[in-house]
Amino acid sequence: MTAEEIEAIFPNLKNYQITSPADYCYNCIAWAAGDTKNWWQPSASPYFFWLRQDTSESLENCVKTFHLLGYKEESDSAFEPEFEKVALYTDADGLPAHAARQKENGLWTSKLGEAEDIEHATPEALEGDAYGKVIIILKRPRI
Amino acid sequence: MGNNLTMKNDDETEPFAFVQTLEATIKPETNEIVLRNPKDNRFVKIKAAIETETSSKPEFENLVKVWKKATSHFSFIRQKIVHPAYLRIIGMGEKAIPLILEELQTSPSASWFPALAAISGNDAALEAKSLDEAVQRWLDWGKQQSYLKL
Numbered sequence: 001m002t003a004e005e006i007e008a009i010f011p012n013l014k015n016y017q018i019t020s021p022a023d024y025c026y027n028c029i030a031w032a033a034g035d036t037k038n039w040w041q042p043s044a045s046p047y048f049f050w051l052r053q054d055t056s057e058s059l060e061n062c063v064k065t066f067h068l069l070g071y072k073e074e075s076d077s078a079f080e081p082e083f084e085k086v087a088l089y090t091d092a093d094g095l096p097a098h099a100a101r102q103k104e105n106g107l108w109t110s111k112l113g114e115a116e117d118i119e120h121a122t123p124e125a126l127e128g129d130a131y132g133k134v135i136i137i138l139k140r141p142r143i
Numbered sequence: 144m145g146n147n148l149t150m151k152n153d154d155e156t157e158p159f160a161f162v163q164t165l166e167a168t169i170k171p172e173t174n175e176i177v178l179r180n181p182k183d184n185r186f187v188k189i190k191a192a193i194e195t196e197t198s199s200k201p202e203f204e205n206l207v208k209v210w211k212k213a214t215s216h217f218s219f220i221r222q223k224i225v226h227p228a229y230l231r232i233i234g235m236g237e238k239a240i241p242l243i244l245e246e247l248q249t250s251p252s253a254s255w256f257p258a259l260a261a262i263s264g265n266d267a268a269l270e271a272k273s274l275d276e277a278v279q280r281w282l283d284w285g286k287q288q289s290y291l292k293l
Binding site for chain 1: 212214215216217218219220221222223250251252253254256268269270271272273274275276277
């Protein structure tokens, strides 16, 4: 996507930068989990990747998946250098719509679907019609 | 020279072998494919099929453009396949299959699998273990079904 297209979709997004080319092989959940080789999505199709047997596209399923990755404690978006945080977003129907991960520098990183990765200042910067709202932030000790 | 009415197969027990002997010439200026029998120079012109394809392509490309702009930032396939432009592509039916496969070839995306499955009634990627493999299986299927050139 062009910068203009990104800014049109995310009107609250300021002071961001595009940090990767587009790549159809991984999505935001994969990127939040640190994987750039698989498209993470609950599905019965074996070409999608998911850590759990549950194929429902529910927030609970996403939260439990990140629990398996060690993100067990609820938190807020404040930067804590010793912790790695992920923010999960839900749309107006309460279904998972996006995930973002906080980097070591305190900024957040997001994969925009099949499009580019971006670095942004806060998880709230991506809130809006496209991704809905941040519904939960989880953290784990930074390795 | 020839006639443009019919082309009789000399050996009707081997229709495919006969077809393979024909020489095909594409004439974009008249939207025609001319199939010629080199044995006797008789030929037949096929026009309607090309007209259908060429008239579908601009509509398809416009729908893809609209759909990508609206959904490429989504990370769940469910969000992508409910867009009206995507549903319109499915509504185009079989004539959309070669266009989708060409798009899949140049711009791979898992988003095209539901449309291909919905239109064709097949799931060529059923056993694929990765997205790359799933894309390749659909392209191979398209070639086997003559939707794509070999």
